[in-house]
Amino acid sequence: MYTRFVTASVDRRQEELDALAVLAGTELRRATTGVAKVHASIADGVFGGLRMAFGRRADPVRTVHNTLALAAYTTVGGSADLVGRLTGIVAAVPVARRAPSETSRGAVTLGILNGLIGDELSRDASPLAATMTIRVDGREVLPTAEALRAAFPGAGSHLTVFLHGLMESEYAWEIGGRSSYGRRLSDDIGSTEIRIRYNSGLHVSDNGRELADVLSALVLLWPVPVTGLSLIGHSMGGLVIRSACERAAREDLYWAGLLRHAVYLGTPHLGAPMAKGVHAATAALGGFPATNPFGNLLRRRSAGVRDLFHGTLTEEGWHDIERDVLRQPLPDDAPLPPNVRHLFATASVTRRADHPLGRLLGDGLVLAGSGRGQGRDRTIGLRPSDGFHLGSAHHFTLLNHDGVYAWLRSELRPRRALERRSDAIGFSVL
Structure with a gap:
């Protein structure tokens, strides 16, 4: 063997x-x-x-x-x-x-490549195109009972699944050389860390569908009965989680009943300025012969990057939409699944989120309002009391920070029955 x-x-x-x-x-x-x-x-x-x-x-x-x-x-x-x-x-x-995709440096490089042109790579059936897979030490873990038992010898009944963001890999959770949130949660609250790698250049809806399938196989074939499931996504990973939840609710998938928490770290629920800026630049550069080649280069941006214009979750949100028209219509937001705690964390480059510069720049890639899912034209239903803000930080700080971890540990720890009842009537005994 x-x-x-x-x-x-x-x-x-x-x-x-x-x-x-x-x-x-x-x-x-x-x-x-x-x-x-x-x-x-x-x-x-x-x-x-x-x-x-x-x-x-x-x-x-x-x-x-x-x-x-x-x-x-x-x-x-x-x-x-x-x-x-x-x-x-x-x-x-x-x-x-070892293949490049199985090493940390290779995974990071291929993560960037997939974010840029991952839809092209997938369409061409390139071996460089990432697939939605569970990874341990860079290697793919097949969704079989035998493979899961071998890869997770200390399997617990509560799973915490981590999804990286655009142009990232599962190694992003180790930024700064620190132990990942998942490993610390395993020590502190007994959950089992599951890291997912996926092709961030594909549509969010495609990745959401694949994540829903992976989770279905995971909870069915896990070595011990699964009693709870938490999903944590950074940036685009949070959109993929919401898309998977939308499919799970629509198709009544079993794992949806096990879901306890969905956590969004720096997720552009209402879109990201970067994607909107690139979209506008594409239209502007394409209007002149001398700059048209640069416009064509930007026009190659992946489907995943395009979905970040508005934070599009479903196929209906992009299927019949003209890709390069300057004004993109608002998508229909999928409702957040009930009976699940939806937690979110935002960051700002300034100490206070309401500082004028902080409102303008957010965490450098995502504005705080988008991370909260609250805007003038849209709101996705996140509760302000379920949020956490980190000042004097950037987008990637949210991947591994002691303050964010302390908040995660507090929110994900098993809650006493009295606490759950008090939440239901609108107050906390903590």
């Missing part, structure tokens, strides 16, 4: 490295073509002006310029193929037995 495992890992490593070699050559050629178009557009303007000033006497100069430019870009394009071949040769050298 060990020999088969090593062989499979080596084969996966070679597949991923071969795919990286091909991708490197393809992207270099694409970049070269874009630069060539910008060059040609600028040159046309320059030589058009020269022809107006000097007439046909400027034509020979233009012909020489175009010939040299064509030779230069053709050479660079050929170099792209050479880079791809050389990378493939290097990839064939058995330096390590």
Whole structure:
């Protein structure tokens, strides 16, 4: 069995490295073509002006310029193929037995790549495209009773499932080199940490559907009966959780009845300024020949990035919508599932959230209002009393911070029956 495992890992490593070699050559050629178009557009303007000033006497100069430019870009394009071949040769050298996707550095790199063009990679069936999988030490854990029993020898009855954000991997929870929230919760309240990796370049609705399927298999095949489930998502991961909950409610999936907490850390429930800014820049750059190649580059942004314009959760929210129209219609917000505690944490670069600069910048990527799910035109129903704010922090601080952990531990710990009854009538005995 060990020999088969090593062989499979080596084969996966070679597949991923071969795919990286091909991708490197393809992207270099694409970049070269874009630069060539910008060059040609600028040159046309320059030589058009020269022809107006000097007439046909400027034509020979233009012909020489175009010939040299064509030779230069053709050479660079050929170099792209050479880079791809050389990378493939290097990839064939058995330096390590683990595939890039199974190492921390490789997972981080592929996480960024998936966030940028993960939908393209998935459409092309590339081995670089991440799938919705449980990961332990970088390796995929198959959703079988035997694999789960081997990967989680100390399996408990309460599961805490962690989902990373856009362009991240499950290693993001170890930012700063500190022990993850999941490991600390395991020590402090006895829950079992489950880390998920997924392709953040896909639509949130696609990832929500896949997460719902993974959770269905997980609670069915877990080594001991599952009595409770908590889901914690950072940034986009929180949207994926909400999307999975929407599907679970619609299809009456079993795990929905086990769900006790849904936690959203820096989640852009109402969208993110970054996505809106890139969307506007795409439209602006596409209006001029000289900048159109840059507009085309931004237009390649993944479906996942596009969903962050409004925080779109369902397929209905994007299916019949023109992707590049400047004004995007508001999606219908899926209702939060009842009988579940919906907790959220926000951050601001300023000490106080209501500081003018803090209101403008939020945590650098997500505004506090979006993290709370409250805006002038939309509100998703989160209760202010279930929130936590971290000042003088940025978006990624929420992944691993002692203050956030203390809040999580307090909120996720088993609650006495008296506390649950007091919540139901609107006060707390704590």
